Amino acid sequence: MSDNPSSILSTSLVRHLTDKIYEKRKVGALELQKLVVDYINQNQMEQVEKIITILNGYVRALNPHTRKGGLLGLAAVAIALGKHSEKYSNVLLVPVLECLQDIDTRVRYYACEASYNIIKIARETALLQFSVLFDALCKLAADPDKNTRSGAELMERQLKDIAIHCNKFDVFEFVCLLRERIYAKNSFVRRYLISWVHDLQSQPNINLLQYLPEILDGLFQILTEPTPKIREACEVVLGQFLREIIQKPEAADLEHMVNVLIVHAQSNGQLMVVLYCFAKYNALMWLHEFLKLDGSRMKSFLPGYVLVTLPCLAYAESDSDILQVSRRINTGLMTLVSSEKSDNSSSFELSAMVEVLLPSLNDGEVSSKIAALKWIHYLYEAMSDKFFIYMEELFPCLLRLLSDPSDEVVALDVTVLSDLCTGKEGYNTTVEKFGLPAGSVRQLKAVSPYFVHIMKSLLDEFRRDCSFLHDRGTFIIRQLCSVLNVEDVFHTLAVLLNVEQDLDYVSRVVQILNSIFLTAPELFSLRNKLKDMPVHDESNDRNLFSSLYLCWAHQPVALLALCLIARKYKHAANIVHHFSELEVNADLLVEIDKLIQLIESPIFTSLRLHLLDPRYQADLAAVLYGLLMLLPQTEAFLILKRRLQCMPTTLNFGMHCSDQLKANEKSSLDQNAEACVFRELMEHFILIQQKHREYNTGKLKLKMREPF
Known part of the structure; x- marks a missing residue:
């Protein structure tokens, strides 16, 4: 026989194998298969190798029909080799894989068919080319030709079958390939990847759970896929992983997955909002299950949990799934924090918690603000000694919330502020920092500096926004009186108002305070305390009646009402x-x-x-x-x-x-002392009214000077 390799194949066989008509090429492939079988039976393997070399040349030829014939020929050789194909799997498969990306649609289809036959014969040895095969199939999944995609699916099923039943299958290699491609946006590619994960995760001999942290983010990305079937398939895959985690939490790397879930629980896609909500809900479900499984492992992630939960609590009832799971998470987190009461060291950073809570206090929806306030209240109760150091950051936000339009927010905010004001921890502020006169500082020494801060900030807000004073002033002050010491509230407000320079403003505030004082049930104890209260007490810098009197002097009728409540009828007659x-x-x-x-x-x-x-x-x-x-x-x-x-x-x-x-x-000494005090109070009243007259006259003169 000639040394030319091509002489091994007869002219007739070559003509049939490279014919443009498929049936003739198939005849040529059958002839080739018989020829190879004969060489194998004669143990002439070198001749088989020469045929493979010839066919390798065919698949790289310029003529597409020649390439098709080469592909059929290589598949025929693989079938003929049978159990001997393991030795030749690479030389048979590599040229075929090159044709999977051929520009000719039919060539790609026949390459799929040839690959299917070769890997079916080669079995385990085909896994040596698994990376190339997987990559090629991933690309073919998005092939524009339907027949090619169908051929690729057959090839894919065959490769999966080998991987599932082969002990030599490298799961790590598969995960690396999956991780590189899992962020693809093409729906066909996503379906291809999900089908691999779905089929492999159900096999007892393949453990994908240990690699889940590496692909979890990509899987949640696929949950936003517009195609329902792909999205549902991904949900099934994630559901199976979650069931495995619930069964064996110790085998799962929860810590590395939590941050991925937190990111997706925050997702708010501007487009396809419904799809992002679907991914968000699943992420929240996972976070909830992790919390139930092993709360101790989740403590360090508590700020992240709260970060995603608070905004979700503002969801409407139409998003009830997200709302309900968020509420369950929030309840679980608070239960978890309660264990910190008996723990000397916190397993989560309070500073991170404060950073998470601040945005919800500043810009959140009503439900988020309420949840954030409850968290502050809860954290303060659980670990007040540690939490108090963050008051400088929180206090301004809490004060701003007093002007929130929601009654529920204001009521809860007042409750939180009352906790902070009545706490026994060291204060980071003093009354002196507010620039008050020494006499006022002395009168306020018995109350918390934070208490004074609240009252001063409230009065500043009233001064800044007159409508806020009239619309919300009564409600806010009554809320303060319902949770704080009523006497402290009115005494502090009176002392602070006594140093105000804007007489109109003071008069308006006193008018509102007097209305509350006379009518609010919360002030019942204060009204009773004022009855027959002595106005002279040398041992006490703080005399409630005198403090209120000095302030109420800005409103003559309010002052008269105060004296009537306090049963100072004689002085009331002098005022009238x-x-x-x-x-x-x-x-x-x-x-x-x-x-x-x-x-x-x-x-x-x-x-x-x-x-x-x-x-x-x-x-x-x-x-x-x-x-x-x-x-x-x-x-x-x-x-x-x-x-x-x-x-x-x-x-x-x-x-x-x-x-x-x-x-x-009653001793004449007491009577004289009391009379002296009343004279001073009356002089103060007359002086204040004189100031009001001068103030009003000055305003009138300024108005007269204004140009028409």
Whole structure:
């Protein structure tokens, strides 16, 4: 036989094998298969090798029909070799794999067919080319030709079968290949990758769980795939992985997966929002399961958990799945934190928690703000000594929340602030830093510096926004009174207002404070405490009545009401008498009208009964008749007139005798001291009213100078 390798193949065989008609090429392939079998039977393997070399040349030929014939020929040789093919698998497979990317559609299809036959025969040895095969199939999955894709699917199934049943299959190599391609956006490629993971993860001899952290991010990316079937297949794969983790949590690297899940739980795609919500929900479900499985391992990730949970708590009921799982996570996290109470060292960074909570306090939705406030409250209760050092960061945000439009947010914010103000931990601030006069500092020494900070910040906000004062002032102050010491609230506000320079502003605030003082149930204890409270106490820098008096002096009718509540009727009569020195305008008459209405309310029950008491009757009559003379004959005038007509002209009730004697027993020293204090208070009232007149006159002059 000639030394020319081509002479091994007959002219007829070559002509059939390279014919443009498929049936003729198939005939040539069968002839070639018989020829190779004969050489094998004769043990002439060198001849077989020469045939393989010839066919390698064919598959690289320029003529596409020649390439097709070469592919059929190589497949025929592999079939003929049978068990001997292991030795030749590389030389048979490599040229065929090159044709998988051929520009000719039919060549690619026949390359798939040839590859299928070769790897079916070669079995385990074909895995030596697994990387090339996997990469080629990944590209073919997105081939524009449907027939080529179908051929690739057959080839893929064959390769999977070998990988599943072969002990030599390199799982690590597969994961590396998967990791490189898992971020592909092409739907066909994604389907191809998911099918591999799905089929391999179900095999008991293949452990993909240990490599899950490396591909988890890519799998969650595929959850945003628009094609429903691919998305559902990915969900099935992730569900299977999660079941494995639940069964064997110790075998799973939870720590390396948590951060991936946190990223996807934050996803908010501008496009395809529904798909991103689907991925978000699955990520939250995983985080919830991790928390249930081993909370101790999740403690260090608590800031990340809170970061993704808080915004989700603001989801509408239409996204109930996300909302419900977020609530469960939030509850679980708080339970986890409760274990820190008995732990000397925190396993998570409080500084990171504060950084996470601040954005929700500043810009979050109402539900997120509420959750963040609950977290601050919870953390403070669990570890107040450690948490207090972050107050400088949190306090400004908490103060700003007092002006939040949501009542629920304000109520909870006040509760949190009250915790901080009543805490026993060392303060990072002092009253002196607020620049108050020494006398005011001395009066406030008994309250927390943070308490003063709250009140001062609130007053600053009231000054900045007048509408905020009128719309929200009453609600906020009542909330403060409901959780804080009422006396401290009003005393501190009064002391701070006493140093204010803007008289109009002080007058407006006092008007609101007085309304709260007279009507709010939260102030019941304060009203009772003021009754018969002495106005002179040398041992105490803080006298509640005097503090309020100095502030209430900006509103004459409010001051009168304060004296009536405190049963300082004689002084009240002096104040009414001084009303003649004031400008009796419509505003003053309206305030008197309101006071008359209040005198008929349960708040002033004791005052009405004192009209029957000889000790108070004369002074009270002076007050009420004075008001009657100030009023025009309106409805309020008639109400007060009828009330005074009910007052008896003479009283002979014996029960008052002993009381009168006791009253007379009051030492002249005390009486003189009290009288001195009342004189000072009256002088202060007159001075304040003089300042108001001057202030109003100055404003009027400025207005007159304004150009038309």
